[in-house]
Amino acid sequence: MEMWFSDIHTDGVKLSIRIEEQLFSSQSEVQRIDVLESKDFGKILVVDGDLMLTERDEFIYHEMITHVPMAVHPDVRQVLVVGGGDGGVVRELIKYDTIETIDVVEPDPLLVEVCRKYIPEIANSLTDDRVSIFHEDGLRFIRSKGDVYDLIIIDSPNPFGAGEGLFTKEFYGNCFNALHEDGIMINQNESPFYTEEAFQCQRMHKRIVETFPICRVYQAHIPSYPSGHWLFGFASKRYHPLDDLDKVAWKLRGIRTKYYEPRLHAGVFALPAYVEELLEDVERK
């Protein structure tokens, strides 16, 4: 028997992965959740039909969204992860013993439960003592917070659907307000390649540029995501992503990574010309 899962990237492009077995499928109050098993990508988490992560390449996304700011900010103690019920970002964060608290805002309790059961290598991180999970809307959570976090990581799914509110100016503005005066906000910034995503990419960047004094975008190669070329936003009140990078200090922490590398750090901020142009286009306005 042949069974294939197709992740629709555009109306005319999809990525199909041969599936060995469907491990889980259920509709929660918030969304439909599926867990699939494949030979090439290992376990795959699918939410509302969209591929969220695969066991095989999730390390790239989670390392890059976490270690880049951690190597720049010298003293991160309080962290907020918005989304991230799969535990991937938290798994990277708990490698730092200087972090004191990690708040995770994940609206869907079922997502956390499913990830703990089916991808425990990733989601068991959520049981760390420093972690508190809040099952509520990200917008609602953030608007009562002021001057409490050193780092906010927005690990949101896509800009169409339940997570739409996490791609808005009001959300970024309230994140700014929730950060200390030297805080950093990182967001997954979609892919610049296909037209529709490129538009979202620009839109997000524009909203963030309007909100934070320092805004840079960096990239990573994530094979299972649309086009494979993925962007992240680095928004900061004080620290510059390159000038304030302390390679030696980070090396001395002795943290093991598979993708992130202080030498790579400088490189990922060097963007292809067309992406630079895409971003500059909204920075000027």
Place this chain on the structure above:
Amino acid sequence: MEKLSQKRAPIYEALERFRRNRVVPFDVPGHKHGRGNPELVELLGEKCVSIDVNSMKPLDNLCHPVSVIKEAEELAADAFGADHAFLMVGGTTSAVQTMVLACCKKGDKIILPRNVHRSVINAMVLCGARPIYVNPDVDHGLGISLGMKREDVRAAIEANPDAVAVFVNNPTYYGICSDLKAIVDMAHEKGMKVLADEAHGTHFYFGKDLPVSAMEAGADIASVSMHKSGGSLTQSSFLLTGKGMNPGYVRQIINLTQTTSGSYLLLSSLDISRRNLALRGEQSFRMVTELAEYARAEVNKIGDYYAFGREMVNGDSIFDFDPTKLSIHTLDIGLAGIEVYDILRDEYDIQIEFGDLGNILAYLSIGDRIREVERLVTALADLKRRYKKDKTGMLSQEYIAPKVVMTPQDSFYAEKESLPLSETKGRICSEFVMCYPPGIPVLAPGEEITDEIINYIVYAKEKGCSMTGPEDEKIERLNVLV
């Protein structure tokens, strides 16, 4: 004939039958199920253009309903507790005009609050009725007009025993209701009809724990904007009548101005929206009320905003409050409502219903979800953080009592001249001036222009209100009587 079940939707069902029969059209509309206009099909979809058809025997005729439209009207009347219901395709504007035209002739007096929609005064321009204004009560803190006080209505009725009708907003744009039952009793005692503008009150007929509806209160005729809280397509509306009206005469009045090519998109949307509300309205509006109450609590938690609710009720000029309305007073963050309205749209991609000088109104309905409400509340929190400033110098919208000199009709058609706004003081205006929305005139034809009014117009323009009404689209000049 056996009463039809509210589960039926006769017009919709007739359209479905019509479509299945694959009738060859040698009649209008000329796009012929979209074949003659592929771009229109691309825009609206095949299903939509295929039911954009003409009146014909199996689909009935809006001007003189005898079959499926008649059945739809009967079902609507039953659902709304009315004696008769008319399907309207010219907006609630046309329903309101029909109410006035059906009750007033030239020279007849009609008692009404001044904070009515422009369509009411427009109807008086058409028929020559004479307005007797009752000044609505005003909340000076919020700068909004409220309902009419019972005593003020009684005084107007006693001073004008020859008046033929009393007109009531049920509720106002802000969700405020007058004591409609008491007003109905007072008016009926003197043989006057009661007309209710329920443009913002469709849900009163279906939800629990909402203000009383016009038909339940015993009003004679009511205009219900089905397309606002009822969920039908824009421009579709119901006109309801009670026992005191002759439905055949009302139909004649409707046919004076309504199109003879009523759109079946609008008619079928009324039909299935009525069915939806009759079957599921109570539950849907309970959810809308809960969303609005949640939003009010969250907005008030931000501080400096005041989302007002039932605590305003005072037993008279705020006899009741529509809890589905989310009105927010913004002056304490140092911004006019219209400024907040503009910032929400331009910077946060959030479109709300309207902003006036001191308040905004976010319209919540059966289509809303909690996640959008979270966005609105969060945007208001961020907006305050970024923009809050001293409120000195901010004007609130004071109610300006009109000085009526002539009837709207006489002044509208009188000989007139155009003057720069600043030179119009003391003259009689022959046209309307209003912010739209909400579309309540600052000046109506036949009213004297005062300093207060000129200052208001200048300030509202400066704050970015979209002003409409006068011939001069920039509102730099006004037409006044010679």
